[in-house]
Amino acid sequence: xxxxxxxxxxxxxxxxxxxxxxxxxxxxxxxxxxxxxxxxxxxxxxxxxxxxxxxxxxxxxxxxxxxxxxxxxxxxxxxxxxxxxxxxxxxxxxxxxxxxxxxxxxxxxxxxxxxxxxxxxxxxxxxxxxxxxxxxxxxxxxxxxxxxxxxxxxxxxxxxxxxxxxxxxxxxxxxxxxxxxxxxxxxxxxxxxxxxxxxxxxxxxxxxxxxxxxxxxxxxxxxxxxxxxxxxxxxxxxxxxxxxxxxxxxxxxxxxxxxxxxxxxxxxxxxxxxxxxxxxxxxxxxxxxxxxxxxxxxxxxxxxxxxxxxxxxxxxxxxxxxxxxxxxxxxxxxxxxxxxxxxxxxxxxxxxxxxxxxxxxxxxxxxxxxxxxxxxxxxxxxxxxxxxxxxxxxxxxxxxxxxxxxxxxxxxxxxxxxxxxxxxxxxxxxxxxxxxxxxx
Numbered sequence: 098x099x100x101x102x103x104x105x106x107x108x109x110x111x112x113x114x115x116x117x118x119x120x121x122x123x124x125x126x127x128x129x130x131x132x133x134x135x136x137x138x139x140x141x142x143x144x145x146x147x148x149x150x151x152x153x154x155x156x157x158x159x160x161x162x163x164x165x166x167x168x169x170x171x172x173x174x175x176x177x178x179x180x181x182x183x184x185x186x187x188x189x190x191x192x193x194x195x196x197x198x199x200x201x202x203x204x205x206x207x208x209x210x211x212x213x214x215x216x217x218x219x220x221x222x223x224x225x226x227x228x229x230x231x232x233x234x235x236x237x238x239x240x241x242x243x244x245x246x247x248x249x250x251x252x253x254x255x256x257x258x259x260x261x262x263x264x265x266x267x268x269x270x271x272x273x274x275x276x277x278x279x280x281x282x283x284x285x286x287x288x289x290x291x292x293x294x295x296x297x298x299x300x301x302x303x304x305x306x307x308x309x310x311x312x313x314x315x316x317x318x319x320x321x322x323x324x325x326x327x328x329x330x331x332x333x334x335x336x337x338x339x340x341x342x343x344x345x346x347x348x349x350x351x352x353x354x355x356x357x358x359x360x361x362x363x364x365x366x367x368x369x370x371x372x373x374x375x376x377x378x379x380x381x382x383x384x385x386x387x388x389x390x391x392x393x394x395x396x397x398x399x400x401x402x403x404x405x406x407x408x409x410x411x412x413x414x415x416x417x418x419x420x421x422x423x424x425x426x427x428x429x430x431x432x433x434x435x436x437x438x439x440x441x442x443x444x445x446x447x448x449x450x451x452x453x454x455x456x457x458x459x460x461x462x463x464x465x466x467x468x469x470x471x472x473x474x475x476x477x478x479x480x481x482x483x484x485x486x487x488x489x490x491x492x493x494x495x496x497x498x499x500x501x502x503x504x505x506x507x508x509x510x511x512x513x514x515x516x517x518x519x520x521x522x523x524x525x526x527x528x529x530x531x532x533x534x535x536x537x
Contacts, residue, residue, distance in 0.1 A: 121504040137178035145178035146203035174203030185251040187215040206261035208241035226288035226299030233381035236288035249331030322350035330420025353403035368393030464511035
């Protein structure tokens with residue numbers, strides 16, 4: 098990234114309606130051409146359930162367009178939110194809740210992914226199929242997907258997931274079964290399911306890629322919770338044999354030898370063909386267990402902090418564009434949260450930042466692959482990788498503010514940074530507005 102005098106580059110506010118939030122939600126919000134940002138309209142009280150619209154704003158003109166709107170949305174749903182743009186298509190994907198009432202509201206396990214093409218607003222393409230009636234359907238899931246993220250080539254969508262069938266089993270038995278894990282969808286074929294208000298047919302084929310268990314064996318690599326996930330590289334990562342491997346990095350919750358829950362960095366390699374069941378069980382799952390990963394799915398633990406003085410990793414694990422490095426947040430030897438870098442093949446992690454107090458989060462790679470941005474002391478900071486002294490590697494991108502800038506995201510060419518900051522109206526009520534800063 099060329100050297101810049103960041104101090105003279107001013108922030109520009111691009112949304113101004115103080116009656117509602119314009120929430121980027123830490124997703125991939127830039128359109129492929131870098132001219133539009135997509136966001137949802139959630140509320141403080143109702144969250145995503147109360148967001149009835151997906152909108153986009155042109156960062157050059159300020160023009161706003163409604164991509165999708167739910168007629169008669171209520172505080173308990175259905176809801177539409179957490180939107181991400183495809184990097185190669187003029188289309189977005191976001192959460193859409195199921196038909197909702199006050200007694201049966203939007204929930205983690207009652208939602209699905211919907212795609213909207215820019216040229217066809219309000220024409221939903223239901224991405225992942227949902228089938229909660231036994232017998233279940235291969236290629237369909239049985240719960241709710243969230244944090245949808247397109248792969249760099251636009252051929253895959255990754256997500257987190259909660260299972261409605263196992264949530265109902267937990268409610269009946271009192272045994273812990275409402276566990277979060279991660280999955281992927283690929284546009285292989287449509288998946289048709291029985292029609293009812295809880296089932297949804299989908300245009301993409303969906304599977305889970307990490308198996309979670311309620312009670313991991315202490316000291317083992319078994320996982321009870323998988324989240325904080327993102328794609329490895331723009332086009333996977335390079336294996337020793339010269340081939341590129343599609344994969345997702347994530348945080349998996351294990352148990353230390355003493356039984357303490359600890360989040361560690363994992364990677365899961367995903368086969369090109371996700372339609373074949375693996376040895377663990379059927380893709381569609383059973384009445385008392387999750388849908389199982391497809392044949393050829395392999396996950397590996399990369400960090401081992403569980404027995405250290407300051408165990409655990411945090412946030413979203415982010416891969417460099419070439420897939421050669423993972424960035425994540427963990428405590429240093431002094432207990433201060435810092436950013437670390439790690440190879441997808443494991444080994445010792447390298448401490449990137451050396452702040453005196455903890456990094457807040459919102460970790461991102463700059464598209465040049467040589468810098469990482471994050472929030473620290475209510476400012477967005479850019480840190481260069483490499484061996485130079487830490488003080489020579491950091492640049493302050495935004496001025497400190499009373500409320501931290503959040504959910505920042507880089508344009509694909511790395512020349513524009515977008516983020517949310519709260520702006521107060523005349524009565525003192527704050528709403529999230531979108532700001533941009535340009536780096537030419």
